[in-house]
Amino acid sequence: MWDSLASFANRYAVVVIGLWVVAAGLGTLLVPPAEHTARIHARGFLPADAPVNIAGARMGAQFHDGKSGNLNYLVLESDHPLGPAERAFHDQLLAKLRADHQDLDSVTDLWSDPMTAPAALSDDGKATYTILRLPGDLGAAQANRALDQVRRIVAGQPAPAGLRAYVTGPGATIADELSTIDRQMLLMTCVTVVLIALLLVAVYRSLATALIPLMTVGLALGVARSVVSLLGERDVFEVSIFSVALLAAMVLGGATDYGIFLIGRYHEARRGGVSHERALGVANRSVGPVIVASALTVAAALSCLTFAKVGMLRSAGLPCAIGIVTGMLASLTLLPALIALAGRYGLAQPRKLNRKTGLRWRRVGALVARWPAPMLVASALALAICALPVSGLRLGFDEPAAQPDSTLANRGYQAMDRHFPPNRLLPEIVSIKTGHDLRNPAGVIAIERVTRKLMEIPGVTMVQSASRPAGSIPEEATLSDQAGVIGDQLDDGVAKLDQRLSAVNRLAPTLAQFSDALSRLQAGLSGGVNGIDQLNSNIDVMGSGMHQLQNTVAQISGNLDPLRNYTQSNPNCQNDQICSMVLEIVQPVDSLIAGSDVLARGASQLSVSTSRTAQGLTTADHSVGTMRALVAQLSSMAAQLTNVVDEMRTTFSGLTDYLREVRQDFQGSGEGGYYLPQRAWDDPRFQRAAELYFAPGGDVTRVLVYGDGKVFGADGARRSPQIVAAVHEATKEGALAGSTVDITGFGTGTAELRGFVNSDFVLLAAVALALVFLIVLVMLRSPVAAAAVIGTVVVSYLSALGVSTFIWHDLLGKDLHWAVQSMALIALVAVGADYNLLLTMRMREEALARTGTRVGLRTAMIRAFGSTGGVVTTAGIVFGITMLAMLSSDVLTIEQVGSTIGVGLIIDTLVVRTFAVPGIAGLLGRWFWWSPPAFLLGPLRRRTSHQPGPPQNRVG
Missing domain, CATH: 3.30.70.600 (Ribosomal protein S10)
Structure with missing residues (x-):
């Protein structure tokens, strides 16, 4: 199979290369960039069914202010106290934001309400904030898109001089962290490629040879990005900016390693005098299974991230696995085709072997083979020292601290911290x-x-x-304030009462004046009674005189009767001179008689009236005396009332002052006793x-x-x-x-994130270790060897975590980001197993001997060191530096993930693969290769007829 694949790549090298170039080109032209897909199809930072998300959505529905818990804040900061111009800017800006119903669910304006303004306005009056609820879960595409639009609206509103506006908050923090990674991705990729190129040129001392793995990596990365973008655009799996960044690093490192493996074995065969075509076949046959096993190991481990609940981890799984598999396919097809095409023109051929390097690695192998126990102890001690800081490991969940201070979210936090107590937005x-x-x-x-x-x-x-x-x-809602209110009311009541009772103070002199008046009245009445008695006596005398006068007049009138009769008998008396003279005499006498009658009757009546008046005045005199006694009593009571009013005024004044002092003493203390009356x-x-x-x-x-x-x-x-x-x-x-x-809230979200991270880590560790163990077991056909490989990479992982903890926490004072332990575990277990797998497989191959006769395990070990030491070390250092290139980012997550994996790969390459695994193999001897007969011994018997059983511990 491997020979056929090498032969096909050699025969149709141009076709294979062309197909990869066309695939990468079509992917670039027809498929959106992976970053664009990640932005458009990003999902939430936490699972949609996380309790914190459910609670946020439920609150939004209850209060009718949104369907998510994506809180952000508009922060206004000025060089001077906020005034009418800043208020107008604030109101106009909120009006524009409220008009955007698609990108903003609700606005909570605290500054405009007098009751809540003290909380929203800083003590110096130079800053304020407004709550903005945006649609979408934190980190999701909808939330990020809404945040960008809100920020554009804010930036488009002309601000008064000295006023700065920021949109910040938890949602903005997550979005800015991802966007920072997005902006720096090209820089990180360029730095990585430059470092890889320099290392390859330094190793191969040939630009043509160095270009072969670089072209393979470049085309593999292009195809992998297109495949990931295409599947992500159709929501087959989740893609994020973080996964795209990690995809580039994994493909660059992994595919470069595969190229180093294959080129190294090709050069080894060519140095042995093997022809170009046969050398390519030997390299493919020897390294191809290792590449497949390595890629499947890494891809399987990365795929385990799919089970994670945290979006950042979950989204990195399948995209990176696809990248590794794509790198594997390119290494099995494109890389042999490039080597074949270059070999036809005499390019990519090995330089003269530096025998010192080969001998140096053989000496290392001999040292380990001769003294496996001391080497194992020494390496274990070194690893233990490196892992020691893990005991003080503290995972950091501070997302604002994980990104540069220059992000918009962090600038908003900084503005708040300049004027408000910490965490006012959280x-x-x-x-x-x-x-x-x-x-x-x-x-x-x-x-x-x-x-x-x-x-x-x-x-x-x-x-x-x-x-x-x-x-x-609020002061209005305290018992002490209510006491002050009662005191104010009492004071008002006492003031009104004092006004009404002020007449009491005037009552005593009034009564005294009244008593004096009564005394004078009584004296007057007494004098009046005496005068009336005298008057009555005089009236009686006058009556007697009047009667005598009446009798005298009557006699005179009787004497004038003849004259009267004369006048009465003369009808024309008025015209008669004598009659008229007589009439003038008679008429006055008649009038005098009538007047005397009236005077007599009047005198009689006056006598009766004066008698009655005398009686009344006598009674009045007694009444005035009684009244004087009553006025004296009233004066005494008025004096007593005055004393009572004075005492009451003093009492209420003291009570009022006390109640007011209670309000004043407790004012602003928060200890006034909560009481909220209906009023x-x-x-x-x-x-x-x-x-x-x-x-x-x-x-x-x-x-x-x-x-x-x-x-x-x-x-x-x-x-x-x-x-x-x-x-x-x-x-x-x-x-x-x-x-x-x-x-x-983000504290609650952090608590849930910690739980998710811990459960994800346990799950990922169990599944990844199990999958990698099975793959290594299939390749090595020995459970002991597979267990040794897995055990050593776990120790390598702990050592890398310890060194990273020492550097970042103990030296730089920064906690390790929560994503580091899981990402480093997946990468180091998978990639570290590759290097150990390559060494142990070469040891097994050497144990079976190229001549068909078996050699001892120690001899096989020395030969494996001599042939693979430089190649694996180069691959490990290249991959490690590839990951260390992530330090060019200023996002703490990327820096720490890259540095931890890079340090772990270097530790695994220089310590674990060099001393620990060979030391275990040397100590265990034949038991290192133990397996059920049908699993390992049968194939060994079929391949050799000498000395059945595992290789013996002989030094060759």
Whole structure:
């Protein structure tokens, strides 16, 4: 099979090369770039069924502000306190954002509400933020596309002088990390290719020879990217920017290794005098199975990432596996064709062998073969020292720290940190669902109980809820403030009472004046009674005189009767001079008689009246005396009332001052005792703020919990379950009893991510190790050898992780990113097994002897070292430097994954493959190749008739 494949590639070299060139060209022309597909079809950072995503979507539906938990923030920062111009910019910008219903689910404007403005506006007045809820899960294509559009809208709005606007938050953090990798991918690829080219030229000392694996790698990468993009565009599997970046590194490293393996064996055969065609066949027959086994090992291990729940790990599996398989196919077809075509023209031929290099590796092999135990102990000690820092391994989940400070998301965080306490944009959001309306004082007081319980959690710095819209208890909702209100009301009441009772102070002098008046009145009445008595006596005298006068006048009138009769008998008396003279005499006398009668009657009546008046005045005199006694009593009572009012005024004044002091003493302390009367709840400010914290039906409320430390890390992950426990504890009874609690936020997401990462790592380790073990077992046909290979690469992985921990954590002070342990495990177990597999297979081949007679294991080991030492070392260093080239990125994830895998490959190449595996083989001897007879011994017997059984420990 392998000879036929080599023969076909040799005979139809131009056709094979042409097919690969056409495939790469058509893929480039007809299929979108892999980066474009990754951007358009990216999926969420966490699984769609992750509890944090479900909780976020449920809250969005309950509050009618979106279908996802993709929170971002608009941050405004100015060189001076925000004023009317900045307010106008803010309002105009929000109007434009609200008009984009496709890219923005909702806007929560805290700055415009007086009740919540203190939380949204910095203490120096130079920064504010607004909550933006975008569609799509974090890291998904929809979310990234919406973020880009929102940022374009913000950038397109002319800002006042000195004002800067940022769109940041958890969603922006994930998007910016991936976009940074996207922008740097070309740089990383170019750096990798340049390093590989320089190494190959240095190794082969021939540009033509170095170009053969480079062309193979380039065309394989082009085809692999097109295949991945095509399948990703049709959603056959998940593709991300991270997977595209890792795909390039894996193909460049893996396919270059395969080229080094094949060219190395081809050169070995050519140096042995074998013809070009036969050398190509020998190389293909010897190395082809190793390439297939290596590629299948790496591809199988990478495919295990498909079982991961975290998007970054899951998306890297199948794309990288396809890249490795494509590199394998190119190495089995395109690479032999290029070697064949170059060989026809005398190119790509081996340089003169540096015998010192070959002898040096044979000496290393002899050293290990002669003293396997000391070499194994020494290598084990070196590996143990390298692995020692693993005991202090801490995985980092700080995504903002994993990307450059210059990303838009990090610049937004930096702006917030300059004006606000840390983590103001990273709250944990808790929703509490009940079966009744909570929009009343009783409901808000119950929410305050939950809020206060949350504030007791270590590390919690602020809680925003319906009871604390701005993060602190409103003064209107405290018992101390209500006491102050009562004091104010008492003071107003006492002031009004004082105004009304001020007449009491004027009552005493009034009563004294009244008493004096009564005294004078009584004295006057007494004098009046005496005067009236005298008057009555005089009236009686006057009456007697009047009677006498009346009698005298009557007598005179009687004497005038003749004259009167004369006048009465003369009808014309007026015209009669004598009669008229008589009439003038008679008429005055008649008038005097009539007047005297009237005077007599008047005198009689006046006498009666004066008698009665005298009696009345006497009674009035007694009444005034009584009244004077009563006024004296009233004056005494007024004095007592004045004293009481003074005492009451003093008492209420002290009470008012006390209540006001209570309000003043507790003002701003948060310890005033929560109490929300209906009057305060009906305040329009509370009602506006309630719209932010209550769902439209009023049966669901949400609480925002802010904490210190690293929310994107252990602090946030540890705090999330504490928040849930505190809410459950505070809702055992009362208005919130029996409620349903949901929580979302990046601390919660980090907690779930840690769980996913740990479970993914265990699953990946188990499945990957099992698959690689089976593949190595099939190739080596010995469970002992396969176990040794797998065991040593696990130790190599731990050593690489230890060295990486020492460099990044102990020296540079940065935790290892959570993706490192899983990605390094898959890569190092798979690739490391390849190098050990190549060595052990060559040892087995040498043990069967090229002459058809068996040689001892030690001899086989020395020969295998001499023939493969330089090739495998070169391949390992090339692959390691390929991964180390990822240090050209300034994304911490890429840097640490690349450096850990690179260091691991170098450790595996120089220590594990060189000393540990051969040392184990030398110690075990024939047991290293032990297997059931039908599995290994049968084929060995069929291939040789000498000395049945495994090779013996003889030094050749």
